[in-house]
Each structure stands twice: as C-alpha cells, then as structure tokens.
Amino acid sequence: MARYTDAVCRQCRREGQKLFLKGDRCYTDKCGVDRRPFAPGQHGQGRNKKLSEYGMQLREKQKARRYYGVLESQFHKYYEMATKRKGVTGENLLSILESRLDNVVYRLGFAMSRPEARQLVGHGHFLVDGKKVDIASYLVKPGQTITLKDSSRSLDKFKANLEANGSRPAPKWLDFDKNTLTAKVVALPVREDIDLPIEEHLIVELYSK
Structure with missing residues (x-):
C-alpha cells in the first residue's frame, strides 16, 4: 500500500501544531514545530492569512489524516463506512480510525x-x-x-x-x-475516548459539499 515517505515534521508544520509523529523527538527542542513554527516550503512564512470556511474544513481533514497516517483514498473510504453506521457520522469516522x-x-x-x-x-x-x-x-x-x-x-x-x-x-x-x-x-471507541483535537463536524461538512 502507498504511504507518505517525506519528512513527517513537514506535516506538523503544515498543520501548525504537533501531531506527535516522531515519538520522543516531539517532546524535545529538536521538534520541527518548535524550531520552525511556520508552514514548510518557499512561501511558508507568508501563509498567515485567515482561512476561508473551505480552508478550515480542508485543514481539519488533513490534520485527521496525518494523525492516523492515512492517505486520501482510504480516508474517504472510512468516511463512506461512517455514513452507513448508525449514529453521528463524524464520531463514527473517528471511531473507525481509532480501531x-x-x-x-x-x-x-x-x-x-x-x-x-x-x-x-x-x-x-x-x-x-x-x-x-x-x-x-x-x-x-x-x-x-x-x-x-x-x-x-x-x-x-x-x-x-x-x-x-x-x-x-x-x-x-x-x-x-x-x-x-x-x-x-x-x-468500539466513542468520542469521549479519543483525546485528539479534531473538529470532526468540519470534515463531514467538507465531504457533504
């Protein structure tokens, strides 16, 4: 299966917060977010403008994907599974990822x-x-x-x-x-069991467009 092979600290910097993808390193002064607290790339330091509604939804989806190390196609598959389960779609999605x-x-x-x-x-x-x-x-x-x-x-x-x-x-x-x-x-894990700062309703809104 395909997987992300670039430097994982770039993902944390792009989301503007620690995703704890490097284990112990994330708790030291070597953490990429602490050393370079701006988005990666040539224009990273200029990406401080206010996000649109779509931009906020997209960033939340990307953050969830990166927390769990899931690529887009599989993430969308999980969303489809979540819509078919009883209950709240966003919470179902996190439950599937957590499982x-x-x-x-x-x-x-x-x-x-x-x-x-x-x-x-x-x-x-x-x-x-x-x-x-x-x-x-x-x-x-x-x-x-x-x-x-x-x-x-x-x-x-x-x-x-x-x-x-x-x-x-x-x-x-x-x-x-x-x-x-x-x-x-x-x-099965429920929302109260999942301690990640994810606003799952934004992901549902993004896929519902």
Whole structure:
C-alpha cells in the first residue's frame, strides 16, 4: 500500500501544531514545530492569512489524516463506512480510525508513535485472536484480543517502549493486561475516548459539499 515517505515534521508544520509523529523527538527542542513554527516550503512564512470556511474544513481533514497516517483514498473510504453506521457520522469516522490495528498498538504503549506502530505491525509482531496480522489498517472488533508474539517479547525495542509508556493508561475501550501483554477490545471507541483535537463536524461538512 502507498504511504507518505517525506519528512513527517513537514506535516506538523503544515498543520501548525504537533501531531506527535516522531515519538520522543516531539517532546524535545529538536521538534520541527518548535524550531520552525511556520508552514514548510518557499512561501511558508507568508501563509498567515485567515482561512476561508473551505480552508478550515480542508485543514481539519488533513490534520485527521496525518494523525492516523492515512492517505486520501482510504480516508474517504472510512468516511463512506461512517455514513452507513448508525449514529453521528463524524464520531463514527473517528471511531473507525481509532480501531485501526496500528493505532491500537500505539495506544497500548508498544510504540512511541503511530508511524512506528505501523512499522511494527507490518513486521508481524502482533497476533489478533492468536493469528498473525501484519496489516496496519486492520480494524479490530469488540471481543477480539491483541497480543505481542512470544518471539518478540525479548526485543529491546518493546521493553524500552513499554517502560517509557508505562505511565500512559490504555483507553477505556481496551482492557490491557501488562503482565501477559494481551489486550481485549471491550467496545468500539466513542468520542469521549479519543483525546485528539479534531473538529470532526468540519470534515463531514467538507465531504457533504
């Protein structure tokens, strides 16, 4: 599947805020947003004019895409899925994005960032209901279990990440046993479970035009 391969700090600078795509680096003085707090490109420093209604909607959609590392075609597919579910379309969209396996791995503390989680899933380190799943976009469902493979538990990468993220609680919709490194999906995520500063109604307005 296609993916973004340019410098990820450019995405944060374009949105004018930290998207936490580089793990620990985002909390240091090396963060691209802190060092160069303006949009990337030749005319980046001049992009301070007030956004139109469409511009605000577009930026919100781009921000959501970049938080979860999703390209446009797949993001639109998720929106179509959200419109077919019962409930509020914008909240359904965020619930679907939050249910991606790479996001679950990040939320559980196995990775320092969503891009790193995507890579770890792609390398086949995780099992869903006892079977290896190496597709980052796999959508987990209530009742399923996610666990780290036995052969991966001794790797320094996971030991370091789990220790660094030890104080970060798992979301309520995931029941995580830190002793067995196994999580159970107890429910679909709802808006209150998602701590990202996204105004999802603007995304719905954009796609409803």
